[in-house]
Amino acid sequence: MSANKVFRRISRSRATTALGLGVWLLSSAFPACASNVLQQVTHSPGVNGAVDITLQFAHPVGDAQVFTTDGPPRIAIDLPDTQNALPGHKVLVGDGAASTVSAAQANGRTRVMVDLFRQAPYQSRIVGNRLILTVADSGAKVKGPVMANSMDPSRRVAGALNVSNVDFRRGQDGSGRIVLKFSGDGAAADMRVEGSRVMIDVSNAMIPANLSKHLDVSDFATPVKSIDAREQAGGTRLVIDTSGAFGASAYQMGNEYVVEVNPKKLDAGGAVADSGRIQVGAPKKYSGKPATFNFQDVPVRTVLQLIAEESGLNVVAADTVTGNVTLRLINVPWDQALDVVLRAKGLDKRQDGGVIWVAPQKELADYEQSLADARIAIEQREPTVTEYMPINYGSAEDIAKLLTDGAKSNQSSGGSNNQTQRGFLSDRGSVSFDKRSNTLLLTDLPRKVEEIKKLVSVLDRPVDQVLIEARIVIANEDFARELGARLGISGFNDGSKTLTTWGDTLDNTLGTQHSVTSTDLSNANAIAATNLANATAQAAYNAAVASAIAGGQSAATVPVPVTQTPTLTVPSISHGLNVNLPVTGAVGSLAFSILRGGHALDLELTALQTEGRGEVISNPRVITSNQKQADIKQGDEIGYVTISGGGAGGAGGTTANVQFKDVVLELKVTPTITHDNRVYMDLDITKDELKGFINVPNFGNVPQITKRQVTTAALVDSGQTVVVGGVYEFAKRDDLSKVPFLGDLPGLGFLFRNKNHQATKAELLVFVTPKILEVKQRN
Template sequence: MNALPRIAQTLTRHLLGIVLLAMPVVATAADQPPTGNAVQSVETTTLPGGKVVVRVTFKNALMTTPAGFTVGNPPRIALDLPDTGNAIGKNTVEANLGPLSSVNVVQAGSRTRLVLNLNKSVEYEAKVDGKQLLVSLGDAGAGASPVNATPRFAEAAPGNASHSIRDVDFRRGGAGEARIVATLSDAQAGINIRQQGTGVVVDFIGTDLPKALQRRLDVADFGTPVQTVETYALGGNTRMVIQPQGAWEYSAYQTDNSFIVEVKPSTDGQKKTADGKIKYSGEKLSLNFQNVEVRSVLQVIADFTGLNIVASDTVTGNLTLRLKDVPWDQALDLVMQTKGLDKRQNGNVIWIAPKDELLTKEKLELEAKNQVADLEPLSTEYIQLNYMRADEAQTMLYGFASGAFLNSATNSSVNCSAQAQGLGGAAAAQASQQGQNSNNDQKVLTKRGRATYELKTNTLIITDTPRKIQEIRELLARLDVPARQVMIEARVVTADSGWSRDLGAKLGLAAINRTGRYQSGIAGTQTDASHIAQGFFPQSSVKGTRVDPSDPTKFVTDVPLQSVGTNLVNFPAGAGAAQLAFSLLDASTGNLLSLELSALEADNRGKIISNPRVMTSNQKPAVILNGTQLPYITPGTANNPPTVTFKDVFLCLLVDPQILNNDSLIMTVEVQKDAVDNANSVSLGGVAVPAVATKRVKTQVRVNNGETLVLGGIFDQSELKNVSKVPYLGDIPVLGNLFKQTFKQEQKTELIIFLTPRILDERLSLR
């Protein structure tokens, strides 16, 4: 059994194909002459039209057409003859007729395999005629099936009753393939399947079709290559026409009473589909077995693949199997699924046994290993780590390194405050201590294993079985690597935009008249009116005449005349406003009018950019702070002296990055920007205590390496309009502006936070 693979490796591909087709992997110790039939002669001839016929004569008449299968590269046709010997006296019959090169007749034990060696792709048809087996070879041509696609399944044995189809069903497979299932009355119906034109034609020989199943199924909405499936009676047979579209390929197989045709898109797939189902990739073959032993089918697959198949003694039973253009690994799975078998492969050896037997054996092996581990002596080794902390490695061995226990212990003290504790090793040590004291099923160590560490030399001390220590060494060799570094840069942009307009006016009026010895006047304020009552005005830069107080009948000329006052209407603009003033004086009447217009328009813009940046390792939180602490004095009492407390005013950046395998990052980010707000200060004990304005964002984002991301923003806009006026007079169109003040203000504040992570080159990290 073991010599065959070594011999096969030394042969050429041509000879290898012959050996694999001719000799079974599992054979008896010595070939015994069969007690049944025998091959007496092999003859070849050419018929008119170029068709080659191989005529095989037997000692006794054959009851059924032999089961066979084909190989595509090199092209071969193999027919199995059970309980048959080789009586022609040689193993090779030369032919050299058309596509047929030679015929090999090889006996192995009580069975003989007939191998037709071809030099190009042809179709074949096997037919039994008494003691003779006629194998006709036809030219494949452009539209025919290749030689590895058997065009016809073996027909039913002579004398059998008519067969029937009980159901025709269409299903969509998990990988998008179409699956047409025909349920037969028995497994002996002859089936002929071929590709014809743009479709697939299946003929069920001598099979009846009930009228209820004579129909055309429109399956275009199922999302498979198949558009229609039409089944109808054709004479004494039943024909099924499958019409696909696009690029497709098909395969067919039969298990017991079910005949299945699969049509799938012609694409190069992976080992598994997207939903995790196995996608077969073995070389395709065609098989035709009717009520044969499972062990014989396994022998055929072993011959085809060149693998060593070891079948358990409990593998028994018969099955009917018809396959066309099916990968050999799928054919093997179909056989195992039909009989409840499973396999275990080690190199080129496949062990096949019932599932329960395999599971029981593996369970016993595991129990034996556990018993040995409980008795195996312990040893102690010292493993010095280069990049990984020894306390974190110890925690991982106890099964807590990747859990929430350690993460919460290390991350809880990292925050945007002056009292942040950082990333000390105490949290990890505390976590590992609790992990050591607990019975965690996730730990790497055995039940008797122990691990401790020494941080000064970063050494891990492990006590366990030698085999487990070796596993831990291999694990640490993969994990003790430099952590990738990330530089995170943030930009906090605060933009202010303000606009205001202030319009106002001052209006003053004074008049003095003399009627006889009496004088009367009008002024803008009570003070100015009292001046008039006294008969004089305050000093003014305006020259004029007034009544002499000592002699009311006389006038004093060229004496200073004070202004009339402006408080009749006093709505000036704010400080710093532009002013325009003028006065009108009638000297003959003593009337004085004073008017002052003021206007102020301001436009201010400001931008503040804060640019914190911090570098950290993968999955390690980091925080950077910049700012001050405002002192607050709390007044004391008779028994308690004054106290001073501090309020943080910080610019803070906190990040916790995780580098993904595609060089993108998932980051937990917190950005906080504080500022003193004097406008909203309060008084405490006679001392002004300023308020603190805080702008903060906290989120988790995914971003590509080197990509700038806008985390968020705050936009504030305020509008203010104030009008102060003299009732009624201020409402007069146009002239009403002399009797009122108008103030308009617009204020915009915008906060935008940008984030740019950059993964540093590992070579820079090593330096």
């Protein structure tokens, strides 16, 4: 800002004294400028603990403006065109809620300040040359302060308004914003909180029938559940129903009255913790002490003075800060109130410590631009310096490229000064590098050299390393049980007229039948021959006995012939299995055969049960630098033959080619260390296993490989173990082979069936543990 600019300091400290001195100077220098004179201030007790404060004037009171503040609690009355003629600076009241009354004059305007012990409702009225302010006791049951924007009641009645729109919006911080728009300025709105409801009464604005309705806004996820707008006692009432912990504030600008209902969070002890206020349209938070302001056509400089008193900061306003402002702020942080006033009047602020400078936006921008132009002009004449910076851990070439990448240009409004920056260098700077010694060669302004040295000290640091350890666990569990049986029944029945044979197949029954018929014929011939021989021997014996007796000998002398017995054969039975359902590879069996009376029974019972458990743990680990890929693998290369060329079947000049397939355990990872000492990893983990070979006729064997692989990315704390992948498989199979109907017989059905039960479980788990290995920088 140019030197001939004059600023006025508006500060909380000694504000009353300064204004009092100004009153005395102005009243002595310009006695005829004021059209009215404040002559006397008196007070008297009122009803129910209230106090009446009477301001006595020389002439009837024309107009006055009243507003209040919460910290400290005060009632302020602005009297335009009025001279202060009170003999002292303060009038001690000490009654009810009122403490003292003071007055100060400046620029032909007198302000009367009523200091309160505590916030209290009030009313005001004008009676001729007197303005009577009635301050009620704070214990009175009044929901909110009764404020008069104008001391002329007729003026307020004539300015009756209409509500033109009721709008609800959701703020960025989850707050609910209710916007009341009126047909003109000057709406007298009053907000109060009653439990979970926020009540808004507008005494001088009517609401049309089409806007008197119930709005359900619970779907917007704010503390506001619903809004009821209706006519109330010649004015308008809004009832806002809420849910949960909330805070309500309101402000009024022009013809809009805005109510914000903000959500509040509960801390660990269950107390309400303010979530912070966020201005609509920008993520700005306000932390100032809440205050209430009611301004009706009040000078902006007066408003800035009140905000300075609330904040405890010094406010400096430029001479170009002029005009009046009308707005109403209820329970709003003072810093938000300042922003509202500045936006309303096209102003801006800059803060330096405990001083806030307020000026029009363009004036501030021009001032800052002039400072920038002056700085650029000085830099154009400043000598350059050269610095040699050895690089320890990085690449001088990469850092030099980083310093020169990009370009920025600053040019003044008049175009007289121009500065071009190449990356981090000024337009007069240059940088090169020596690759052999890994050194930066820098030439630039001293300020830029210092900035780049700080930047290089940040960049040229040892890179931490990361130890990545993976564990691949493969667990298998198998169970199988099989029961089987072999059963054969065969035989024959040789009846007098019918020969019956049975067995498993027709061939066996025919074989048995042939054996029986052949045996029957052979046995019949043997019996006939034996009978004939026995008969012949008996006849010879009988003749010998007769001859002996005739010769006078005894019959006993004749030897008795031996009776012959025929040799009979037994027919053979062709054995077969009616039921053949054995267990393959059985380790236990029981068999027996029964042959009796032309019947043969063969039975064999087999059983097998297998159980298997296996576990494979692979543990690859690797160390790598931050953001550098590492790859470690172990395994075999499996060779196999492929045939190329020739015709079908491998004929016609074929060529055999040997190729290899990797069967490996591999860990491939790229870690990135975050600023909060966690590790972000891009992972690729593979665990292959050779299952066997598939024979392809005329083309050799092809390997069959079981592949297990996980490719993922994960963010893990240093030293923490996480499961980045896993596969669980469970297979269950029951097979049953049986003879229909016979296999279902109770008790004996197991002789006619084979039962196989199999259960397989397989689980794959992949664990990863990163650990940051800090590399300390050497001095």
